[in-house]
Structures are given as C-alpha cells and as structure tokens.
Amino acid sequence: MNGNATFRHHDTAVLSVTAVDAPVVKTSDDFDEVLADSYRRNGLRPGMLAALAGIRERRWWREDQHFVDGTAEAARLALEQASIDPSRVGLLVNTSVSRSHLEPSIAVDVHARLGLPSSCLNFDLTNACLGFVNGMQLAATMIDAGQIDYALVVDGEGSREPQENTLARLVGEETTARDLLDQFATLTLGSGAAAMVLGRASEHPEGHRVVGGVSRAATEHHDLCVGDFTEMRTDSQGLLTAGVQLARELWEEARGEFSWDDMDRYVVHQVSSVHTAKTAEALGIDQSRIPLTFPTLGNVGPAAVAITLAKEADSLRPGDRVLMMGVGSGLNMSCLELTW
Secondary structure, rough: OOOEEEHHHHHHHEEEEEEEEEOOEEEEHHHHOOOOHHHHOOOOOOOOOHHHHOEEEEEEEEOOOOOOHHHHHHHHHHHHHHOOOHHHHHEEOOOOOOOOOOOHHHHHHHHHOOOOOOOOOOOOOOOEEHHHHHHHHHHHHHHOOOOOOOOEEEEEEOOOHHHHHHHHHOOOOOOOOOHHHHOOOHEEEOEEEEEEEEEEEEHOOOOOOEEEEEEEOOOOOOOOOOOOOOOEEEEHHHHHHHHHHHHHHHHHHHOOOOOOOOEEEEEOOOOOHHHHHHHHHOOOHHHHOOOOHHHOOOEEHHHHHHHHHHHHHHHHOOOEEEEEEEEEOOOEEEEEEEEE
16 A cells, blocks of 8 residues: 555653764865866866755765774763663664675674673664664664663764765766766765664653654655765756655655644754755745754765754753654655654
C-alpha cells in the first residue's frame, strides 16, 4: 500500500546529544580560487557556492585526523553528559556515509575505542543523509521492546578527501560546464561528528521523549545523486524538485496522525538555502524556527541533523516540541518528533 509508514515510541528519551566540529576551515572563496580557470573556460562565474547554496565555509579534519577520531570524541562526550557508564550500552549504531574501507564496519572501531562491553550489539546503518534519524528509530524500537537499556547512535563524516579529489579533477582543461554542475554538490559537503545517547523515559524523567514519526519512500528517484569512493554526481535541480514533492506528500498525509504545523523548532537536514526555503514554503513552515548550520559547516551528511540539534539544545526549554526531518538520496524522507 502506498503512503507513509507511521511509527510511535512509548518509553524512549534522548538523554544527550553532542557535536564535534572538525578544526580546519575551508571557505567557498578558497574553492572558487582553485576553480577560477575552469569557471572562466566554461563561461561560469565564481561564487555559486555562497550565492546559490548559501554555504560560506565548511570544515575538514586535519591531515593527521580521521573522521572516526571525531566520532569517538562525540560519543565519549555524549556518554559523559548523560552520566551513563559505557558498560550499560546495549546498542551502538554508526550511521555515517563516510568510510575508508568496505569491511569491517566503522562501528567496530568506535566500539573498541570506547571500551564498550562484548554484549553491546554494534553495526553500521547507512541510508544517505537519513541514517542518523533511522538509527534513532531503531534504537527507540529496541528500548521500547525491552531488549536494551541504553543505545548510542553516532556519526562522523569526512569531506576532505572527496573534495580534494573533486577539485583536482575539475581543474583539468577537459572539464566541461556539465562536469562542474554535476559535481557542485560535492563541494557543499562538510566534516564533523555527532553522537546521541537514548534510554528509557520511565527511568529518566530529565530526558527528552521520543514521540514518533513517519517515513515515506520515492525510490523511483534513486539515480539523482550517486556517489562512490572517488566521485559524486548530482542532478541538483531534479533532486530539489523531487525532494520537495516527496516532502509535500508526506506532510499532507501525516496530518492525519500528527500536528506539526506549529512546532517550536524544525531541525532539518542541512543542504542549502534554496532547499531550506523551498521546503519551508511547500510545507507552510515558519522559516524563523529552522536553525541553520550549513552556512558555516556545509552539508555534514547524516550527522547534520544531530549536529544542529546539539547546537540548539541550550536554547530549548522543557516542553518544546522539536521535529527532526530530512530527505535523503534515494529518495527517502523521515520525520521524528521529540518533546524537550
């Protein structure tokens, strides 16, 4: 049956959420300087990253750092803030798109660094930019079912290598305008890490309850953004059009189950100023309630929603209603409601 997949959670709360920024700042002006000759040869103007996407800068890890370093740091901070002993964690889910190898999982590296118990189930869960929200949904399901007491959802992304490779490729004299436009989205990416601890709401009244949400698929658009270890090509306009349509369809049907038209905060996946404005307009969302991190961090993949939530946490008040939401390549969309 076509439509939304609706889910509700009964006894799960977010106990902490943390973000770790990568330390090296790379501005869009830096990228424009590298690509100046390619822009000129192809009749394109520099400044598209800042003017069209609204991304002034993004971050890279240092050459002596790995994105898993940031992931483990975010996880340690999350456990410390939640005051949860690592020995009590029953599930570790890594949701990152970034990976330096196919086997084994990134989760095993994080598990080992944190000294988590052998009883802690650990694996990677990947679903483009929706991975973190999907990891939360899975963790909440297992907590509600009584299978585990605590879950740790983590994500670390590293954009340095794909962006260095993309810049090196695009400076070539054979580069066309189509190449520049198809690989434009790669240059909007950013590096960073996030982590979240979830536990039983009935045992943690100080926690932030996970209410539930919906998901919807439009997988006929699976070829609009395709990436591998060396290159990512994106039909940016096609992705925007199909993504807004998917959001509109999900939102309309979700009204039968949830009331999301007047949330206190909408923590959306951070893509660009155009995506944010078009989505807000299509759904009738007050754009002033959408905090933005992409102007200075870029699109940090599935970590973006958690990073944004972590940076907003101090400004949220008890009882505030928060909606985590995003569209991921494929296409899929998920929304997850929290009560702060």
